[in-house]
Structures are given as C-alpha cells and as structure tokens.
Amino acid sequence: MTLLEAENLQTVYGPGCSRCIESTGDRAGTNQCSHCGSVVACAEADLGVEAAEVLGIVGESGSGKSSLAELLALERDDDATTAGDIRYDGHDGNLLEVDYETRHDLRTREIALVHQHIRDGLNVAFTGGGNVAEKLLSAGHRSYEEVRERVRELFEETEVPVARIDDLTHTYSGGMQRRVQIARALATDPNLIVLDEPTTGLDVSVQARVLDTFRRVQREEGVAAIVVSHDLSVVRLLADRTLVMRHGRIVESGLTDRIMEDPHHEYTQTLINSVI
Amino acid sequence: MTDHATPPDGETPDDEPPDGGAPVPTDSVDAALASLDSDGVAGYNYAYLDEHTKRELRRSMLKAVAIPGHQVPYASRPMPLARGWGTGGIQASLSILGPDDIFKVIDQGADESVNAANIRRLAENTADVSTTTDTTEADLIQSRHRIPEEVLTDEQRLVLQVPITDALRMVDSSDAANRRRHAHKNYGKMWVHLYENVVEYGEIQIASRYPTMVADRYLMDPSPIPRWDVPKLDDADHLTVLAAGREARIYAVPPHTEVEPLAFEDRSFTVERFPGRACHACESTDTYLVEVSEGATESETDTFETRYTCNDSSFCEKRRTNPGIPKDHHLDREGVDWGPELSDVATDDAENATERGGNDE
C-alpha cells in the first residue's frame, strides 16, 4: 500500500522564470537558472513511499536532498517558492496545499521530522523528557502518568538513559540529543518519519548507535521512513530503496543494494567510488 | 501622589494651556496656578477620557466579549499615573462608567489601599459616580489580584487589572510566536511547562496567573489572581473585562463562559488550602486567607504574631457583624457554585486541623 506519493515536487529560491526548469538540472550541470539567477533547489521530483518502507535520498551538499525532504516533511520555508503534489494515504487532497491547522495536525500525528540541527528539532530549555512529552501533549494526551510512562518507554526504546529524563536537553550529548529527537518523532506512532542527515556532527561510534537504534525501532514499529544523507553508508544500512540527487534532480533510483553495487548513472558511480 | 488637576510644583507652566482655551497668565507662577485651580476638574471631559478614546475602548471590549479570551489591542492612553499601576483597568472602567453607577475599587482585596482609593477618587471626581466598598452594592468593580468572595450577579461587571496579558509569555518570550500559537490553539509548550512542573514538584505549582482555557479555545492569563479565584470565572453570571495599560490589550470572559484551568486528568487543578486556619477577625474558613504578621497589639513588645485574615476586607467586615452570612447571601438563589469546591476541603481541613493542632500548640 502506498503511504505517500509525490509528483513534480519543486522548490525554487529567487524570482523564477519560465526557463528555470530547462536551464537547470543534471544535463545543464547546474541548479542555478542562467536567465533569472534563481536557484532550483529541487524539481521534477517524483517518488513514493510504502508503509513500513525506508527510502534513502543521497547526494552531495546542494544537490537538493534537504529541500526535497523538507517538502515531504511539510516544513515551510517562506523564502522559497514550492510546487508539486503530495498525496498521503487516508487524506484527501494535496498535502502541500493544506491549511496550517491540518498541517500541524499531520506533523503531530502522521509525519515526523528528525531535524539535522538539534535546535530546530528540540527545545534545549526543556528537559529531555519534556521534549518527548510535548509531542504527546500536543496530540491531546492529558494523563500525566500515561505521558510519563510513554516517555520512559520511548527513552528505553531509543536507548537514552532513563535516569537523564528530567535533565535539561542542553546537558545531553550530541548522540543522546539525536536519540531524543527520534524518541520524540516516534512518540505519537506516526506512519512516516523523515530523517534529515541523522548522523551529522556525531562521531563514528555514536553514529553507529543512533543508526542501530533507528533501524531496530523502525522495524519493530513498522514505520515508514525517508532518510536523507550525504553519507552512503547511512543509506546502505537503513534504506530499502534509494534516490540519488544531483543539481536538484533525481538522477537515479532503485534498490539500495543495486544502487551501491551496480550504479548506472555516471554521477552515482563517482559518488560510490569516491567513498569506497 | 499629586492630584490629577494640580500641575507639578515649581515648574513654569507651558505656554499652551492644558484645555486649549484662554491663555494662562505667565507673569507669575502663583497667578498661573491660581488660574488652573479655578479651572479644576471642569477642564476635563466626563470620565477623564475623551469620547473617541472611550468609544475605541468600548469597541475593543465588545470585540473581546465576542471572542472570549482573545487579546484585543487598543490604544492605551497616558493616564495620570504610571503604566503598571492599573492604567488599563482605569481606562476600561472609565469608558463604561455612567453617572448612575456605583463603583468599587479593590487592590489585593482591600478597598483602603492608596492606589484603590486614588482610582476611586478619580472616578468620583471625573465621572461623577458614587462609590462603595460593599461588593453587593457595586455596579462595577475594578480589582487588582482578586475577585471578591461574594458572588457577582448578572447586573455587575468586573474589571481586572492585568500586568502581563499572555499566559504563554511564561514559556516563550516571543509575542509573535505566541500569537501564532493562539491563532492555532497550539498550547503544547504550555502543557510541557505543566508537565515539568509536576516532574519537579509532584503537582502543578503555579501560584498565580494560572493558565486557563476560555471557552475551549483561547488560553488566558487570568491576571495575578490566586488559584482560589480562578473557578469563579467559570460559568459566571457577570462579565469580566481584563485590561492591561502597558501592553495595550483587552480581553474578556463574558457571562456563562466555560473557563477551565489547564491540568492533567491525574494531576488536577487545586486551589490554595488553609488547613486548620480561620480568619482571626471573622472566623471564616471558606474564604481566601492571607498570613499577616502583626505586633501583639496591646503591649508594644517586639514579639510578632502570625495570624490569618480574610484577604477580601469588606466581606470580612460584614461577617464580623453577621458571622453566618454565606457568600451568595444577596442572590435570589442559594448554593451558587462559586469558587473552589469546599466539601472535600472541609474534610481535609478537619483531618489536617487535628493533626496540625497538636504541632502548633
């Protein structure tokens, strides 16, 4: 069953013109329109995610993967002009056109985003537990004990020491903060989690633990995920299928092991060879 | 505090006369003062504020009534006292007072406080109203930090002075972000505050300005009234107008509006309790008591005694002469739900009283 189906997603920074699309992308070799100077962060992007499936999006910095992820996570960037169509199971109409309230509701219950930057995803002045509780409280949970119990459960599930539950989030290590974000994202049993660069800024051993935790929890909960990373090993470990982005376009997509072992596109080959 | 009509001492008056009328003689300070004195209150518009200001305030109040709990901006005027001293309340009161109204002003439950007395006098002088200290007699009550103990009727209006209008300021200093939250009824952050409060203290410990939902839509700061008074706003017969001078915002709780303090299902909202205590003057056990430290009156020794007394001084006064008088004594009905539930409090009190009695003596 398809959970999310997106067509022709597009994010443009700048005034935009009629020739933006033709003058950018993989063939043009740039994401900046030579006519109006606008940056086409992503365009002509079609993708689908099924229930419990993990989709990887890889590409180098500026390839448009984060812009795509933001669109899918229903983040809004007021500086950008966005277009496209996102259909979501059980919801009528285009998710990109819903009002604030519906969007807020979807983001509270259905589609969770784990931000690349901790401060975008967590309120560091709250306790770690408070950050996770916020999701539940926003979703209308009103029993303190139940909220408390669920937060404890989520801490255990994501391997954040429960003893730290009432410490302020800014006292947590980077890896713990990332896991608190994952706990927060999982709190309301969403159907889809968007992970933006889940390992950025973490040292290697901590990265492994965060990824392990996520992979285990993702499988146990049967939640679908979109994992955005410049790091191929992250996507290799997590994703069933992978999209490769360059200059704001999806240049290749397929089974993750196929992309890694038998890359077709010249750019993908370079990308994979540059790592291995 | 200087009287509103008296110019500052020792200063030469401006060339422009305050009323824009005949020029004030400038040959001597005394002459200038004399000419102003003769003008007196007559130089001012009825109820101090000009008609445009009053109309704008009334419109804001109507809007506030139409959207219960929503903060409506208004053009807060300079008043003859500093902002933060009740200027919002004064403007609200003065714009709805008429000459037939009886006005009561209390400050933390007391009619005699200097601030309350001055506000009362301002209304007397400029709006030609009569005043009272008896809650049941008043048509309009302006108050700071309290709602009177005696149940207000649908003929009465209450104006509360508000220092901080937004309950969300407690959790986020950004008014822009908070306005967005109100617009979308997004109060998750306040709930986290309550959650962390329970984590820290085992219960919600917010002494005053208790975050309160109005008509299940807007989160409201009920002004710094004690928790004791918050239940009085729920389904009340009277209109409550909350006005802030410094922040230039007015909001309201219309009669018979649902007002619900935020709390968890299993960590409920509780009011202040005074187990085993009674007012030392009227012996009341069902009113909001405050601790007072006084020198033992007769002998002027250094020993101070801690006692409890009603915070609502005028009702305390009444009970001293008529001890059995209930809070809804002046209504046609009886048993009006007003203020905190006391049935279980009474039980608790009785138990606690026995326990504590031993310790105290």
Added chain:
Amino acid sequence: MTVLSVDGLSKTFDVYVLDDTRVVGLDDVSFDVREGEFLAVVGASGSGKSSLLNCLYRTYDPSSGEVVYRGPDGDVDLATCPDRTIIALRGDTIGYASQFLDEIPRVPAVDVVARPLVERDVDRTDARATARRLLSALAVPEELWQAYPATFSGGERQRVNLAQALAPKPDLLLLDEPTSALDPETRRAAVDLLSSYPGSETTVVGVFHDTDVVEAVADRVLVLEDGRLQRVVPVEAYDGEVVIE
C-alpha cells in the same frame, strides 16, 4: 517442475569512472532450475559466478534476458519486475546469504538468526528455538549465541549468516560462497546442514569454491567461464574441473 527459467541473461557494466569502459559480466546465459533442486555454480575467479547470483537477486540490474521465477503468486520476471516486487519477494520467498554478514551490531547472534522468522510473524520463542537449532547444527559454540556477531571471527560470522538465510526456509535460496571462510571441520557441519535442512521444496542456487562441498550438496553443477555458460551437468558427471587461469 521448473522454478527458475533463465533465458539469455546478460550483464554489462558501463564504467564511466574508467573512461567509459564496458565490462561484460555475463553473456547470454540460459538455464533452468527445477523445484527442490540444489544447483551449484562454479567457475574461476571473474567467470561471473557472483554476477549471476547478483542478477538473480537483482542486486545487479540485468542488461538483457529473462529470469522467470515461478513463485507461489505466479510467474515473475526477476530481471524486469518493479523494485517493490523484488522487496516483497526478498521478504517472503527468496533468501540470500552473501559471504559477509551485514547486521545490526549489538543484537545477539540468536536474535540475528531468528529475525527473518520474527519478520514473518513466527512467535519469538519458536523463532529462537529454530535459531538455536541451526547455530548448534553449524557448530557455533553455545556461549556465542547470546553474544554480538560483530565481535565474531570471520568463520563464525559466516555461519551466523548462513543460519539466518536458512532459518525461514525460503522457496528459493541464493548462496554466495557461504563456506569460503570455514575451516574443514565446520565446513563439514555446514555441508551436513545444507544437505539436510532445506526441505524438499527449497530450491538452492549456490556459488561454491570447493569441489568437496559441491559434490556433497549439489544435484547439478553449472560451470561458468568468462561470463558464458560452459555446461550444466549432473553432479555425478562433474569432475571437479573448472578452468583455472
């Protein structure tokens, strides 16, 4: 009954990073695999053994040809069917064991092996019992069952990997040198298990290096040479001869 029909399977790689070199991995390979059969794939290094297995599992995109799998839900051309069909088949009826274990660290070996069963809704206790049986049959010391495979030796990890692939008894099992890192003794245990555990319905296509293993487990032998099919013979007719450079 034929369960897998490979017809004209070719795989070429256009390697842009090597000045657009075209490398031929498989060239027009055709063969059938019967249900319940154990087909061993042999050949020299670079003869295309792993390419063939990768094409069957779709880790490689075949360049041309058909790989018709007659699965429980009808015929599927594994060479061209949608990615999600492959994902579904992998989760359900097609198993694969590579030479290397790619597992979540900090999961005990017994749970690594039990995982495919649990994902197929087998009760966790039953799944662990099966896992223990397989680990025991593969002579993995009992004290390692609760330890993390990431800390194991190459041979131990390979056995955990093999046990994991065997556990759900997939209809079609693809094995890529599952015994390459084993010493003779444990290899014998693996061979015993390979010849006994897969049920009569399980079809196995496996790449093997060692003639003794091939002779012990295979029904037929497919010999590859430079990406081309050299011959497919019954194991009785197989002489162990592969072209070795």
